Amino acid sequence: MQLNSRNRTLDLARPVVMGILNVTPDSFSDGGAYVETARALDHALGMVEQGAAIVDVGGESTRPGADPVDEREEMARVLPLIEALRAHSDVFISIDTIKPRVMREACAAGADMINDVMALRAPGALEAACDTQAAVCLMHMQGQPRTMQKAPVYDDVVADVRSFLGARVAACRDAGIDDSRICLDPGFGFGKTLEHNLALMRNLHAFVGDGYPVLVGVSRKSMFVKLHGHDDMSSRIHASVTSAFWAATQGAGIIRSHDVAHTVEALTLAAALADN
Numbered sequence: 587m588q589l590n591s592r593n594r595t596l597d598l599a600r601p602v603v604m605g606i607l608n609v610t611p612d613s614f615s616d617g618g619a620y621v622e623t624a625r626a627l628d629h630a631l632g633m634v635e636q637g638a639a640i641v642d643v644g645g646e647s648t649r650p651g652a653d654p655v656d657e658r659e660e661m662a663r664v665l666p667l668i669e670a671l672r673a674h675s676d677v678f679i680s681i682d683t684i685k686p687r688v689m690r691e692a693c694a695a696g697a698d699m700i701n702d703v704m705a706l707r708a709p710g711a712l713e714a715a716c717d718t719q720a721a722v723c724l725m726h727m728q729g730q731p732r733t734m735q736k737a738p739v740y741d742d743v744v745a746d747v748r749s750f751l752g753a754r755v756a757a758c759r760d761a762g763i764d765d766s767r768i769c770l771d772p773g774f775g776f777g778k779t780l781e782h783n784l785a786l787m788r789n790l791h792a793f794v795g796d797g798y799p800v801l802v803g804v805s806r807k808s809m810f811v812k813l814h815g816h817d818d819m820s821s822r823i824h825a826s827v828t829s830a831f832w833a834a835t836q837g838a839g840i841i842r843s844h845d846v847a848h849t850v851e852a853l854t855l856a857a858a859l860a861d862n
């Protein structure tokens with residue numbers, strides 16, 4: 587299994603880690619820590635050193651309740667970092683954005699992948715993904731970040747999310763985006779209760795069976811607070827790393843994580859235990 591962009595191929599024979607780099611003042615987990623480009627670059631290169639195969643750059647927080655950011659501000663945050671990172675590393679760079687203009691400018695600056703929590707539904711997003719020839723991650727979200735956690739409801743969350751992603755894949759094909767550039771993501775915490783998230787985790791093999799690399803993003807998310815009945819960062823990190831191990835055993839291809847070194851270790855153990 588691999589993921590192609592216009593001039594890079596990501597080998598997914600074994601699951602890889604996508605290191606999260608939020609250059610946003612309000613990101614829930616590390617908001618504001620890496621806003622200056624030099625510090626952000628340092629952190630990105632550190633994650634590469636720890637074994638990240640992808641660095642996911644985000645300029646707009648999509649945590650529940652987050653305020654939207656205009657595209658000029660978002661580009662001001664992400665483009666200097668993408669340019670600097672491209673100049674210092676050949677790591678796969680993804681841009682975590684829903685805005686077509688930001689997609690285009692980020693790819694022109696050196697990004698290889700568009701990570702879109704709206705699955706290219708914004709007007710112009712499919713065209714941007716097609717024209718840039720970037721790899722794309724299509725993620726499921728029910729509703730909008732500001733309100734998605736109010737009362738999410740599904741007939742059958744696994745079937746509903748798979749059906750949505752299937753429809754988005756069809757839209758990508760119609761737009762001329764090759765299957766080899768697509769990965770899929772159930773969107774943990776994006777319009778899901780704890781029970782919905784657990785059902786999706788339990789059924790990751792079904793998503794894997796749909797034939798596209800599966801990206802899993804549970805890192806430091808509040809679903810673990812509800813599961814464990816208490817909230818501290820180390821507890822969220824332990825649960826995230828354990829989930830990474832589980833996802834790897836179920837065939838996930840990409841694990842999105844704030845804690846790269848620990849997640850790389852979990853995937854190394856999963857590979858060692860697999861009969862491959």
Ligand SMILES: Nc1nc2[nH]c(SCC(=O)O)nc2c(=O)[nH]1
Pocket residue numbers: 606647648649682701702703723725771773774801802803804805807842
């Ligand atoms: N593909 C993908 N992209 C994401 N961007 C965020 S933003 C909130 C956070 O960093 O937890 N979450 C995800 C995720 O789960 N999947």
